[in-house]
Every structure is written in C-alpha cells, then in structure tokens.
Amino acid sequence: MSVASMKTGRAARRWPVLAEASAGEGRAWLFVFKTLLALYLAAWLAMWLRLEQPATAMITVGIVMHPHSGMVQAKSFYRAIGTLCGSAFGLALLCVFPQQRVLFLLCMSLWVGLCAGGATLYRNFMAYGFVLAGYTAAIVALPAIGNPLGVFDSALMRVSEVMLGLLVAGVVSELVFPERLRLVLRQEARAHFAHFIDFVRGSTGGSIPRAEMEQAHLRFVRAAVQLENQRASVIFEDPEIRARSTRMRLLNQHNMAAATSFQSLHHLINRLQRERRDAEVAALIALYRPIGAALTTAPDELHDPAVLAPRLRECALGLPAREAELRAGLAPGRAQLAFDTGATVLKRFLDELCGYVEVELALRGRVQHGAVERVHFRRANDATGAMVAVLRTFLTMATLSAFWIASGWAFGVSAMLLATVFSGLLAAMPNPLASAFNMLAGYALGMLAGLFTAYVLLPGSDGFPMLVAATLPLLLIGPWLNAHPEFGNIGGGYAIGIVYILALKNPMVYDPAHAFNDAIAQLAGVALAAVSFVFVPRVTGSGWLRRRQFRRLREQVVEAASAPLDGLPWRFESESRDLFHQAIVHTRPGSRESRALLAWALAVHESGRALIELRQQLRAGRYPVEVREAVDRAVQAVARMYRRPDATQRQQAEGLARAAIEACAAAPALRPHLYQLLGALRDDESPLAGWMPAGEPARAT
Amino acid sequence: MPREIAIQGVLVPGLLPIFLGCLLLMVLVDLLIGRYGLYRYVWHPPLFRLALFACLFGLAGLLFLH
Numbered sequence: 001m002s003v004a005s006m007k008t009g010r011a012a013r014r015w016p017v018l019a020e021a022s023a024g025e026g027r028a029w030l031f032v033f034k035t036l037l038a039l040y041l042a043a044w045l046a047m048w049l050r051l052e053q054p055a056t057a058m059i060t061v062g063i064v065m066h067p068h069s070g071m072v073q074a075k076s077f078y079r080a081i082g083t084l085c086g087s088a089f090g091l092a093l094l095c096v097f098p099q100q101r102v103l104f105l106l107c108m109s110l111w112v113g114l115c116a117g118g119a120t121l122y123r124n125f126m127a128y129g130f131v132l133a134g135y136t137a138a139i140v141a142l143p144a145i146g147n148p149l150g151v152f153d154s155a156l157m158r159v160s161e162v163m164l165g166l167l168v169a170g171v172v173s174e175l176v177f178p179e180r181l182r183l184v185l186r187q188e189a190r191a192h193f194a195h196f197i198d199f200v201r202g203s204t205g206g207s208i209p210r211a212e213m214e215q216a217h218l219r220f221v222r223a224a225v226q227l228e229n230q231r232a233s234v235i236f237e238d239p240e241i242r243a244r245s246t247r248m249r250l251l252n253q254h255n256m257a258a259a260t261s262f263q264s265l266h267h268l269i270n271r272l273q274r275e276r277r278d279a280e281v282a283a284l285i286a287l288y289r290p291i292g293a294a295l296t297t298a299p300d301e302l303h304d305p306a307v308l309a310p311r312l313r314e315c316a317l318g319l320p321a322r323e324a325e326l327r328a329g330l331a332p333g334r335a336q337l338a339f340d341t342g343a344t345v346l347k348r349f350l351d352e353l354c355g356y357v358e359v360e361l362a363l364r365g366r367v368q369h370g371a372v373e374r375v376h377f378r379r380a381n382d383a384t385g386a387m388v389a390v391l392r393t394f395l396t397m398a399t400l401s402a403f404w405i406a407s408g409w410a411f412g413v414s415a416m417l418l419a420t421v422f423s424g425l426l427a428a429m430p431n432p433l434a435s436a437f438n439m440l441a442g443y444a445l446g447m448l449a450g451l452f453t454a455y456v457l458l459p460g461s462d463g464f465p466m467l468v469a470a471t472l473p474l475l476l477i478g479p480w481l482n483a484h485p486e487f488g489n490i491g492g493g494y495a496i497g498i499v500y501i502l503a504l505k506n507p508m509v510y511d512p513a514h515a516f517n518d519a520i521a522q523l524a525g526v527a528l529a530a531v532s533f534v535f536v537p538r539v540t541g542s543g544w545l546r547r548r549q550f551r552r553l554r555e556q557v558v559e560a561a562s563a564p565l566d567g568l569p570w571r572f573e574s575e576s577r578d579l580f581h582q583a584i585v586h587t588r589p590g591s592r593e594s595r596a597l598l599a600w601a602l603a604v605h606e607s608g609r610a611l612i613e614l615r616q617q618l619r620a621g622r623y624p625v626e627v628r629e630a631v632d633r634a635v636q637a638v639a640r641m642y643r644r645p646d647a648t649q650r651q652q653a654e655g656l657a658r659a660a661i662e663a664c665a666a667a668p669a670l671r672p673h674l675y676q677l678l679g680a681l682r683d684d685e686s687p688l689a690g691w692m693p694a695g696e697p698a699r700a701t
Numbered sequence: 702m703p704r705e706i707a708i709q710g711v712l713v714p715g716l717l718p719i720f721l722g723c724l725l726l727m728v729l730v731d732l733l734i735g736r737y738g739l740y741r742y743v744w745h746p747p748l749f750r751l752a753l754f755a756c757l758f759g760l761a762g763l764l765f766l767h
Contacts, residue, residue, distance in 0.1 A: 171751065174747045174751075175745075175747055175748055175751065178747060237747075238735070238746075239731040239732065239734055239735025239740060239746075240735045240738055240740060240741075241735075242731070242732065242735050243732065243735040243736040243738075366738045367736070367737055367738055368736055
C-alpha cells in the first residue's frame with residue numbers, strides 16, 4: 001500500500017462523512033462524464049451523417065441518460081420499440097389527416113395521453129418505451145404539419161436522429177464504466193436466501209409472535225417484488241442471467257409459497273397455544289424440530305444449498321414415520337384433527353422449502369442444465385391510475401391545441417412538443433407535483449444558460465473542438481444536478497432545456513428572434529404539463545387508490561375460491577404480494593393503516609392458500625356428492641365473507657365450515673384444509689376478530 | 702445482393718436486412734454463451750459483445766455486398 005492511499009485510508013476513518021461524500025461525488029462526476037461523452041458523440045455523429053437536426057439526437061440523449069443507468073439495455077430495448085411505434089403512428093396520422101388540423105390534433109392528444117397512461121401503468125423500464133412512443137410521434141408529425149409533402153423525408157430524419165441518440169446513449173453507458181446490476185441482484189438474492197433460512201431455523205422453538213411475523217412478512221414481500229423487478233431488467237444486460245431467468249422466477253415462486261405455508265403453520269400453532277392445547281402444540285413442535293436440526297450445520301455452511309438440500313430431503317423422508325408416532329400419542333378426535341392439519345401444512349412447507357433450496361442450488365451452478373417449469377410473476381396493475389394520467393395528458397394537449405388553433409401561434413409546435421415530453425416523463429415519476437415545478441424551474445434556467453452559450457460563447461468558436469469548449473461549462477451542470485437527488489428534478493429540466501435552445505446545427509444558424517419566441521413557447525408547454533398535475537392530481541399513492549387496493553387484496557381470496565385452478569397457486573402468491581407491496585409503500589410504517597393492511601395480508605394469504613389446497617384436493621380425489629356440496633358451500637361462504645366482511649357473513653362462513661368438517665368425516669384428506677380455514681376464521685389475533693361474537697370463548701374450535 | 706432494396710416503393714439500404722440478421726444471430730450466440738457461462742472468461746463482456754457484433758456485421762456485409 002502506498003503512503004498516499006494509507007493517508008486517505010486514515011482520513012476516511014477519521015472523517016467517514018468526508019469519505020462518503022467523495023465517493024458519492026466520484027459517481028456523480030462519472031455520470032457527468034458519461035452523459036457529456038454521449039451528448040457530444042451524438043452531436044458529432046449526427047453532423048457527420050449530415051442529419052438535419054443534430055439537436056434531436058442530443059435531446060434524446062438528454063431524456064434517456066439517467067443516473068440509475070445499471071439497466072441500460074432494458075431501457076434501450078423498450079425505447080427502440082417505443083420509437084418505432086411512435087414514428088409509425090406519427091406517419092400514419094399525417095397520412096390520414098394532412099389537412100384536418102382539428103382531427104389531427106385531437107388524435108395526437110389522445111395518443112400522447114395513452115402513452116402517458118402506459119408509462120404510469122408499467123412501473124419498470126417499459127415506462128420509457130411509452131414516453132418515447134409519445135415523444136417520437138409528436139416530433140415526427142408536428143414539425144411537418146406545415147409541409148405535408150415533405151413529411152416522409154422529415155419523419156425519416158427525425159427517426160434516424162432519435163435512433164442515433166438512443167444508440168449512442170446505450171453504447172456509452174454500456175461500455176464506459178458500466179454499473180453492473182447483476183452483482184447487486186446476485187448479492188440481494190443470496191442475502192434473501194440467507195434471511196429466509198435463518199428465519200426458518202430461528203423459529204424452531206415453535207411460536208413466533210404475530211408482530212414479528214408481520215415484520216418478517218413485510219421483509220419477504222419486499223424482497224420478492226424487488227427480486228422480480230431486478231430480474232426483469234437484468235435479463236437484458238446479462239446473458240448469464242437470461243439463461244437463468246426461468247429458474248429465478250421459479251425460485252421466487254417457491255420462496256413465496258414456502259413463506260405462506262410457513263406462516264400458516266405458525267398461525268395454527270399460535271392459535272393452539274392460545275387455546276392452551278399444549279399436547280397438540282408439543283406434538284407439532286416435535287414434528288417441526290427435525291427441520292430446524294437439518295438447517296443447523298457447520299457455521300460456514302449455514303447458507304450453502306449444496307449442504308442443505310440433501311439434509312432437507314432426508315428430513316422429508318423421515319417425516320411420515322415421525323408423524324404416525326406422534327399422532328398415536330394424542331387423543332382421537334379434536335386433538336388428532338388439529339395435529340393432522342399442522343402435519344399437512346408442515347409437509348407442504350417442507351416440500352416447498354426443498355424445492356426452493358434445490359432451485360437455488362441449480363442457480364449457483366456454472367452451467368444451467370435442462371428446462372424447468374415456466375411460472376410467471378403476475379402483476380396486479382390498476383387501470384384507474386393510468387386512466388387518470390390519460391385524461392390529464394389529453395386535457396393538457398387538447399388545451400394547447402385549441403390555443404394554437406385559435407391564436408394562430410407560429411410556435412405552437414414547440415409548446416406541444418415540450419408538453420408531450422414532460423407529460424410522459426412526469427407521469428412516470430413518484431412525486432409528480434413537486435417534480436413538475438422543479439423541472440419547470442430547471443428548464444427556465446437551462447434555457448437562460450442555452451441562450452447565453454448560443455449568443456455569447458458560441459459565435460466566436462470554429463470547428464468541433466471549439467464547440468465542445470464553448471458549450472461544455474454550462475452543459476455539464478445538467479447531468480451534475482441530475483446525479484444529486486437532493487436537487488429534485490431541476491437537473492432533468494435543465495439538461496433538456498439547454499440542449500433544446502442551443503439547437504446545434506451544422507452550419508449553426510443564429511436567429512435571436514426565433515430563439516426567444518421558441519423559448520417562450522417551450523416554457524409555456526412545460527408549464528402547462530406541470531400545471532395539469534394541480535388540476536388532475538395523480539391517484540397512485542392516494543387514499544382512494546389505497547382503499548381500492550385494500551379491497552382488491554381481500555378479493556384475492558374470492559379469486560382463490562372461484563378462479564380456474566390451473567396455475568392458480570402461482571398467480572395467487574404473486575398477485576397478492578404485488579398488490580400488498582403497492583399499497584404498503586404509500587403508508588407510513590407503524591401507522592394504523594399500515595398495520596391493518598399487514599394484518600389483512602396475512603389473513604388473506606392463509607385463507608387463500610387453504611382454499612386453493614382444498615380445491616385441488618377436491619379435484620384430485622373421488623368424493624361423494626354431498627361431501628363436494630358441503631365443501632363447496634363452505635368455500636363460497638368464505639369467499640363471500642372476504643368480499644364483504646361483517647359479523648353475519650363471518651358467522652355463516654364459520655357455520656358452513658363446521659358443517660363441511662362434519663360432512664367430511666369419511667374424507668380425511670379434506671378435513672385438515674377445512675380445519676385450517678375454520679381456524680383462520682376464528683383467529684382472535686386476525687382482523688376478523690372484530691366480528692367475533694363477544695364473550696364467546698376462543699377455544700371453541 | 703443488391704445495394705438497395707425497394708419495399709413498397711421505399712428504397713432501403715441492402716445493409717438493413719443484413720443488420721437485422723446479424724442482430725438475430727447475435728441473440729442466439731448470446732444465449733449459447735450465457736447458458737454455458739463463458740462470459741466469465743472475458744474481461745469486459747459488453748465491449749466483447751459489441752466487438753463480436755461488429756465482426757459479425759462487418760463480415761456479413763463484406764460477404765454479401767462486396
């Protein structure tokens with residue numbers, strides 16, 4: 001180690017804040033460097049290829065370069081699709097309404113609105129595709145409106161420029177010091193695996209308090225959703241991850257299923273404990289103990305699937321004998337039924353845990369052999385948020401169009417164009433109202449900087465190196481602001497504003513009157529896009545949408561009770577988690593709402609899963625008609641109760657579940673699932689407890 | 702192969718289909734390499750992929766259009 005690095009090392013230890021700041025600053029400057037490289041490369045290539053407006057390529061770079069640039073290829077993929085769709089639509093629109101400005105602008109507004117809606121609907125990088133689809137359609141069609149005959153050439157030019165910008169941005173961020181997201185993904189997946197195994201091992205003692213289980217559930221759901229999000233992006237950038245993609249999905253599904261079964265088991269044990277049925281609790285804990293023992297290995301092998309997988313399989317083989325032995329020690333009737341229920345859930349859990357560990361083992365191998373089952377992580381998107389975004393953007397664009405037509409504004413094109421870009425960008429942001437005004441301020445600043453550069457610094461320069469020298473100092477402020485989240489979205493506005501007003505061309509055209517008129521029009525466009533968020537606020541994260549998602553989360557049980565069974569377990573696990581995750585990120589941790597949501601999520605998981613298992617069992621076996629009918633009635637009653645929970649519905653569901661257990665006296669395979677359902681209905685720690693008749697002892701199961 | 706191809710009256714450079722073909726080929730090669738984990742023997746995988754694509758495209762272009 002050299003003296004200098006020892007010194008910095010010591011300084012870092014003494015002032016950790018300083019070391020942290022310098023590390024952050026290093027990353028920021030790297031981003032500045034990459035963005036500027038991409039900007040100038042795009043400008044140079046566009047001039048070299050004799051494209052009409054190098055500025056379009058530069059703006060595209062400005063729109064798509066983002067500090068979170070780990071997933072360049074995912075973005076590029078969707079962007080390219082968006083660009084092609086947008087330009088095709090723009091062309092078609094011009095061909096259909098070359099002389100009908102009202103219809104033309106109406107269709108254009110609708111298209112841009114739909115694209116903004118799409119951008120809100122898909123929370124990952126597909127959003128970029130939608131933003132660009134709107135932007136390209138506008139940039140292809142709007143400037144050509146005064147000259148319909150030249151539309152094809154103009155469209156070709158715009159598409160080439162946009163594509164060039166995308167290509168340069170993609171190549172630069174991929175090749176120059178790329179941030180490898182794969183490593184992050186791998187690290188997080190391993191950490192999650194270790195957490196889960198630790199959690200399972202840590203609860204060998206039997207009971208986990210409900211509060212702790214809720215926290216664990218929150219953690220696991222977050223991990224599951226995040227892993228899926230990352231997987232969906234990383235497959236584009238990394239061929240190795242792509243080869244593992246199906247397995248990673250399967251891994252996630254096994255994990256979710258195992259987590260649900262694990263929770264169900266512990267809900268059951270907790271309930272029995274509260275009812276003071278110690279014999280059953282002791283038997284179930286004794287049955288559970290071998291799993292904990294199988295997971296307890298040498299300290300450095302605690303999270304090694306290669307060691308865990310055979311141990312778990314061995315444990316699964318010994319389970320039936322142990323179960324029979326423990327069951328014989330219990331009194332027949334109620335006690336054995338409770339034990340059977342626990343044993344069924346435990347077997348299911350062990351099976352899923354084995355699957356989870358084995359898939360993890362396969363994933364860690366160098367080469368991926370054979371094919372595995374294809375499963376999908378189903379998203380639970382809500383169309384209302386997107387509809388509101390469509391409406392808002394449509395209104396913005398329609399207002400601008402009407403003003404343009406009524407006033408005969410020569411620079412209406414610029415206003416429309418900028419409104420399109422910013423409606424799309426803002427719609428995809430987490431906090432659009434604050435972002436919108438930050439962006440507006442940034443845009444105004446960027447324009448001032450652009451005007452200063454274009455009319456003070458640039459005129460004296462000659463040749464490309466001089467152009468770089470003249471524009472660099474003010475241009476680099478944009479990406480630098482962008483790399484610092486504390487400045488909000490000022491940077492985003494600044495970067496686009498300065499490039500737009502610079503309008504670099506070869507040879508450069510100087511026309512101050514045009515530039516100022518353009519600037520005013522652009523500012524009006526951005527302002528209108530921002531103001532529209534005041535009039536039509538965003539629904540994502542609002543109380544109304546959260547209540548809606550809450551209801552949909554409960555209705556997952558209805559889905560579990562009535563949807564076709566094929567693929568239902570996977571669908572149920574992923575959709576309910578996605579819904580829950582969407583709702584919980586907008587609540588304050590520890591608030592009443594957040595706790596209610598968590599409690600309901602646990603209840604939904606337990607009941608939904610039990611319903612699915614029950615229905616699968618019913619489908620697989622041969623049962624007399626009266627048994628089928630009784631079970632069916634109970635299933636429907638539980639579904640009704642989750643659709644509209646109240647005391648009578650709960651009472652009715654409980655009665656029918658009891659009746660079904662009676663009817664299934666001769667069908668021992670069905671009884672544990674029904675008993676699990678009944679227990680979930682009577683759980684005095686679940687949210688259903690509020691509807692239980694007061695004074696009735698909790699132990700009446 | 703002709704230098705320019707007419708699609709519905711629009712002249713398209715003959716390199717375009719070659720480019721698309723190379724892109725497809727690249728996806729297949731990528732799949733193969735990813736499956737056997739061979740990228741870990743490469744210092745800078747994205748650079749390698751870009752270079753590989755440039756080689757493929759250059760070769761195909763020279764073969765078909767020269």
